[in-house]
Amino acid sequence: MQHxxxxxxxxxxxxxxxxxxTKDKARCLIDMVRxxxxxxxxxxxxxxxxxxxxxxxxxxxDSQPAQQPSVxxxxxxxxGPVPWVIPxxxxxxxxxxxxxxxxxxxxxxxxxxxxxxxxxxxxxxEKAELKRxxxxxxxxxxxxxxxxxxxxxxxxxxxxxxxxxxTLRHFSQREEHTKSDSTFVVLMSHGVxxxxxxxxxxxxxxxxxxxxxxxxxxxxxNCAGLRGKPKVIIIQxxxxxxxGLQTSSIPLCLxxxxxGLQTSSIPLCLxxxxxxxxxxx
Numbered sequence: 257m258q259h260x261x262x263x264x265x266x267x268x269x270x271x272x273x274x275x276x277x278t279k280d281k282a283r284c285l286i287d288m289v290r291x292x293x294x295x296x297x298x299x300x301x302x303x304x305x306x307x308x309x310x311x312x313x314x315x316x317x318d319s320q321p322a323q324q325p326s327v328x329x330x331x332x333x334x335x336g337p338v339p340w341v342i343p344x345x346x347x348x349x350x351x352x353x354x355x356x357x358x359x360x361x362x363x364x365x366x367x368x369x370x371x372x373x374x375x376x377x378x379x380x381x382e383k384a385e386l387k388r389x390x391x392x393x394x395x396x397x398x399x400x401x402x403x404x405x406x407x408x409x410x411x412x413x414x415x416x417x418x419x420x421x422x423t424l425r426h427f428s429q430r431e432e433h434t435k436s437d438s439t440f441v442v443l444m445s446h447g448v449x450x451x452x453x454x455x456x457x458x459x460x461x462x463x464x465x466x467x468x469x470x471x472x473x474x475x476x477x478n479c480a481g482l483r484g485k486p487k488v489i490i491i492q493x494x495x496x497x498x499x500g501l502q503t504s505s506i507p508l509c510l511x512x513x514x515x516g517l518q519t520s521s522i523p524l525c526l527x528x529x530x531x532x533x534x535x536x537x
Contacts, residue, residue, distance in 0.1 A: 306355070310345050341404040361486065363437045366406065370432040371439070373407035375399060376423060378445035380414050381455050391444060394492065398442055407440060408432075417454035417465040424473045433481030440488045441474070447493025467491065 267288060289300045344352075353360065363369075375398060379391045399409050412423050424441070433439065446453040452470075454463035472478065474487050 306351075308348055309351065310348055340401050361437075364435075368435065369406075369437055370435040371405075371407040372427070372430055372432050372436060373402040373409045373440040373442070374412075374423070374427045375402075375409060375442045376412045376415060376420055376444070377442075378414055378453070378455055381446075381453075381457065383458060386446060386453075386457070388444075388446070394444060398444075402440055402442075405440075414455045416456045417452075417463045420452070420454060420465045421469060421473075424470060428473050428479040428482070430481070433479070433485075436482070436485065438486040438488070439482055440490065441470075442490045442492070443470070444492040447491070452491065452493050 270284070270288075286300075289296050375395060377391055377395045379388050379395075381387060395411070395413075399411065402409050410427060412420075415423060420443070427441070443452055446457065448460045448464060450468070451464035451466045454465060457463040470489060474482065474489065476483050479487075
């Protein structure tokens with residue numbers, strides 16, 4: 257919308273930073289464009305048609321409703337559980353490759369790549385009252401999602417801060433990364449503003465793995481096998497003691513700490529600084 261002169265820099269920033277959830281960002285964007293009148297709305301609709309023809313027809317934005325969408329019908333799926341990852345339509349993929357080739361990260365062929373992902377999930381703690389009820393279900397669902405994305409998942413449970421650091425360092429040096437196009441690192445535990453609690457943690461100052469240390473382990477200098485490749489680091493942990501509420505897996509924080517983090521790393525925190533993260537079981 258910015259490049260077609262519908263939104264200015266400030267409005268783009270408001271949409272990106274003013275909302276935390278994807279659906280709220282979409283609602284904000286639609287309301288903002290609608291208030292600018294018919295011409296802006298037409299440009300908005302035209303952009304949707306160019307960017308995602310399938311979505312354009314699904315939203316019935318076609319000025320000729322009787323016309324059948326040109327998007328081929330999805331093949332019927334066999335009976336059984338619905339897959340968590342549904343591929344984009346061939347038309348959308350082709351269109352995107354033709355129009356946005358310069359901004360697309362090229363992934364490696366499935367036959368030759370060796371994708372790895374790491375999950376560290378602390379459930380049981382030395383202090384029994386710190387047990388994270390429901391964390392096992394989080395682990396199972398995350399593992400299933402990563403496997404459907406083509407990653408072999410390395411899984412560890414109930415580690416101290418020192419053990420987590422050792423696990424992360426070992427994982428960062430795995431030879432398979434040289435034959436991979438990306439990685440996911442998922443850490444689930446109790447936490448503080450700038451760190452993650454190990455199983456021996458007694459308070460906000462004991463047995464804490466600093467988040468800066470995590471990012472340092474996977475930077476360009478220390479993790480050559482993933483140099484220039486996307487490294488998605490997901491942290492599911494409280495970041496303080498204030499009450500907060502998070503009911504989905506959409507990150508509230510997509511800003512890296514001031515650690516000189518390379519642009520190929522993408523840190524995702526499931527709470528903003530200070531709030532407590534609630535799990536529904």
